[in-house]
Amino acid sequence: MSNKFKCVVVDDEPIAREIIESFIHKTPNLELIGSFQNAVETLNFPEKDNVDVYFLDINMPEINGLSLAKIINKKAHIIFTTAYRDYAIDGFDLNVIDYLLKPIAFDRFLQAVEKIPSPNKIKTAVSNSEVHNDFIFVRSERKMIKVFYHDITYVESLSDYLKIHLSDQVLITRETITNISNKLPEKLFLRIHRSYIISIQKIHSYTNEFIEVSNKALPISRSFKESVLQKLAEM
Secondary structure, three states, X not given: OOOOEEEEEEXXXXXHHHXXXXXXXXXXXXXXXXXXXXXXXXXXXXXXXXXXXXXXXXXXXXXXXXXXXXXXXXXXXXXXXXXXOOOOOOOXXXXXXXXXXXXXXXXXXXXXXXXXXXXXXXXXXXXXXXXXXXXXXXXXXXXXXXXXXXXXXXXXXXXXXXXXXEOOOEEXXXXXXXXXXXXXXXXXXXXXXXXXXXXXXXXXXXXXXXXXXXXXXXXOOHHHHHHHHHHHHOO
């Protein structure tokens, strides 16, 4: 059984596709199983349900990368590739690992690949942290900082980085909210929005629309509302 991530590249620019393909071939834990120039070819790919990672261009004709990301296999991870530094990502939840700005350097590509969680990491990260630790390490300002769960008020996602709001400071880190969600124990934290994870212990009050933590009202999104309100009702 292969331990490699099965990858697909989607980009309407041949040179851009070739660069990502070459990077995949040079990376031991990646396997290229498909390369396409548009969304239609991608959706017609017979092995689309077996894809682990999509390297997906955002700016493509007809069906762009954002629209394609909404309809491909939700279990697959997405690494967006784009020539636009300030491209806005709004309105829906995506399993986005990273955003690579063209032209893409190999070392930056490897940084993105290192963020891909393996199935074993996803399953064990929460249980291990609950049993053995009351903290996680977060990379900020070029060093790994120990962050205790009880110090976290909420986590805020802003494009390709996160703000971790603590009791006495705010840490900024290049990380996705999906990845950090996998590291935080479900008994202590609750994702209420594509952009917010809150500490359950720090909840002051809530309605059907907002949760107040640390004197700040954070919105509950439609996609999370049912599960959030159910969990709160059970407490």
